[in-house]
C-alpha cells in the first residue's frame with residue numbers, strides 16, 4: 001500500500017497591508033470548505049460588523065500577555081499601533097493532527113517566526129501588482145487615517161524585501177487568478193514525496209515471485 005501522511009499542511013498566507021490577503025483567504029474558503037482558516041487573537045478593538053470568535057478572538061492586553069507567558073502562541077507580533085496579534089498554538093496543532101489543512105493569514109513578522117518553528121509549513125507571499133496599486137488599495141478601503149496609510153505604505157516597502165524567505169509568490173492582480181494559483185499550490189503540496197508515510201511496496205524477491213506466479217500462471221502468450 002502507498003499511504004499518504006494523515007497530518008494536514010500548514011499554509012501561511014501573508015504579505016504587506018493592502019495586498020488583498022484577507023479577500024483572497026475568504027474567497028479561498030468559499031470554494032474549499034475543507035480548509036480551516038485559523039482565528040487569531042488580538043488586543044485591537046473590533047471594527048464595525050466584526051464578530052468575536054469569528055473574525056478574531058478579541059481579548060484584553062493583560063489576557064494576551066498572560067497567554068504569552070504561558071507559551072500559548074505559535075507566534076505573536078505587535079502589528080499596528082501597539083496592538084498584539086497572535087496565533088493560538090493548540091487549535092492549529094489539533095487541526096493539523098486531524099489531517100485538516102490550516103490557513104494562517106498573518107503579517108510578515110509573524111510568518112517569519114512560524115518559518116523558524118515550523119519550517120515544514122507552506123509559505124505564500126501575496127504581492128501587489130505594483131506599489132502604486134498598493135497605495136490605491138490602502139486609500140480605497142477607507143479604514144485608516146492619512147498617517148496610518150503613510151505608515152503602512154512605508155512598512156510595505158521594507159516588508160517586500162522578505163519575499164525570498166517564502167516558498168511561493170502570488171501576484172494579486174486579479175483575485176480569481178490569485179485564488180486559482182493558491183489552490184494549485186495546495187494541491188501540488190499534497191503530492192510531495194515526503195508526504196508518503198508508508199511506501200510499503202514489498203520488493204523482496206519472494207514477494208515479486210509470488211505476485212508474478214499468481215497472475216501469470218494461466219497466461220500463455
Ligand code: 5GP
Nearest residue numbers: 040041076077079085086087105106107110
Ligand atoms: P487588521 O487589524 O487589519 O485585522 O490586521 C492587521 C494585520 O495583522 C494584517 O496584516 C493581518 O494579516 C495581521 N494579523 C492578523 N492576525 C495575525 C496573527 O495572528 N499574527 C500576526 N503576526 N499577524 C496577524
